[in-house]
């Protein structure tokens with residue numbers, strides 16, 4: 001990505017708005033229960049799990065860090081766009097908490113915009129991180145149509161997990177976490193790349209129908225995470241001179257009924273296994289998340305750190321990309337790439353690793369809804 005761009009390299013046409021679409025989180029104790037009801041409506045999460053997860057939020061005063069982090073990202077995007085002459089207004093809406101998606105789209109429409117590009121705060125393929133957001137968009141668009149508002153056309157940016165603006169900051173964060181460990185265990189530290197566990201059935205159907213990983217254990221969801229993990233492990237090996245540092249992809253934040261299989265191993269079980277295997281230390285690298293929200297603050301920094309202390313295993317946790325300027329620049333790159341694609345111009349697609357750039361538009365059979373098919377926006 002160069003800073004000297006020709007005019008077409010700052011042209012967002014045909015798009016006239018970017019929507020940051022995220023999960024949302026509670027901003028005070030009174031928000032926690034209604035937030036959890038929004039998240040879990042119709043999803044068969046056991047009551048006990050909800051009570052348990054509610055406690056995680058109350059431990060932090062009922063405030064999830066996610067909204068503040070999205071406000072920071074918004075600021076970083078607006079600054080990056082302004083600094084590089086990209087004239088595109090940025091809006092923000094959430095699936096589960098205010099500011100809600102439907103209100104953001106209404107504002108976009110009322111401001112006179114018609115063609116919207118969407119950045120979801122989830123880097124990978126999968127129902128929860130991709131299609132569910134497209135279902136939310138379809139619901140919101142239907143609501144606006146029912147209100148008699150003019151029609152919006154919505155597209156979603158391709159998955160950004162293998163963009164250098166995502167992998168680069170995660171690599172530096174891994175190196176910084178290694179540096180936090182006591183010097184004598186640093187070279188013996190192993191890497192645990194962590195992401196959200198999902199049901200194995202959901203993992204296996206993740207990705208496009210023609211994705212080679214589709215139907216293999218873990219599907220595109222796992223294949224994409226493994227690609228990122230490999231990239232970071234290789235870069236860390238090069239930068240530290242430790243060539244054969246062991247690493248593994250592990251999971252966290254499992255919910256759902258116990259008899260339904262979800263991706264394993266869990267991070268806490270993994271820490272115990274690493275201790276038993278003689279690991280000197282572990283660096284937890286939350287590649288599955290784009291900011292240090294509750295899944296990171298509780299499941300890793302609280303629960304997994306307590307487990308490690310109990311095991312006598314030194315651990316450190318790498319930061320997520322958050323509002324890193326390189327990530328904001330990556331979003332600009334993806335916006336301009338997609339705008340050029342829509343205008344029928346040739347593009348260079350930036351992607352690291354073995355899998356190549358993801359598709360621009362998801363197929364109808366991408367990452368199917370595990371319950372029943374529902375309308376989804378931004379589809380081929």
Ligand SMILES: CC1=C(CCC(=O)O)c2cc3nc(cc4[nH]c(cc5[nH]c(cc1n2)c(C)c5CCC(=O)O)c(CCC(=O)O)c4C)C(CCC(=O)O)=C3C
Pocket residue numbers: 023024025026036039040043045049050053064065066121122123126128129196197198199253254255256288289293294295
């Ligand atoms: C893949 C994935 C991501 C990563 C991609 C992405 O970022 O989208 C993600 C992110 C997040 N998940 C979050 C919170 C929750 N997820 C839940 C439940 C679930 N997540 C799932 C998957 C994912 N989730 C699944 C398959 C379920 C089961 C129910 C269902 O099928 O929907 C529940 C219910 C209670 C419980 O944990 O059981 C909560 C409270 C927060 C907000 C954190 C904060 O507040 O700071 C964030 C960013």
Ligand SMILES: [Fe+2]
Pocket residue numbers: 196
């Ligand atoms: Fe979740």
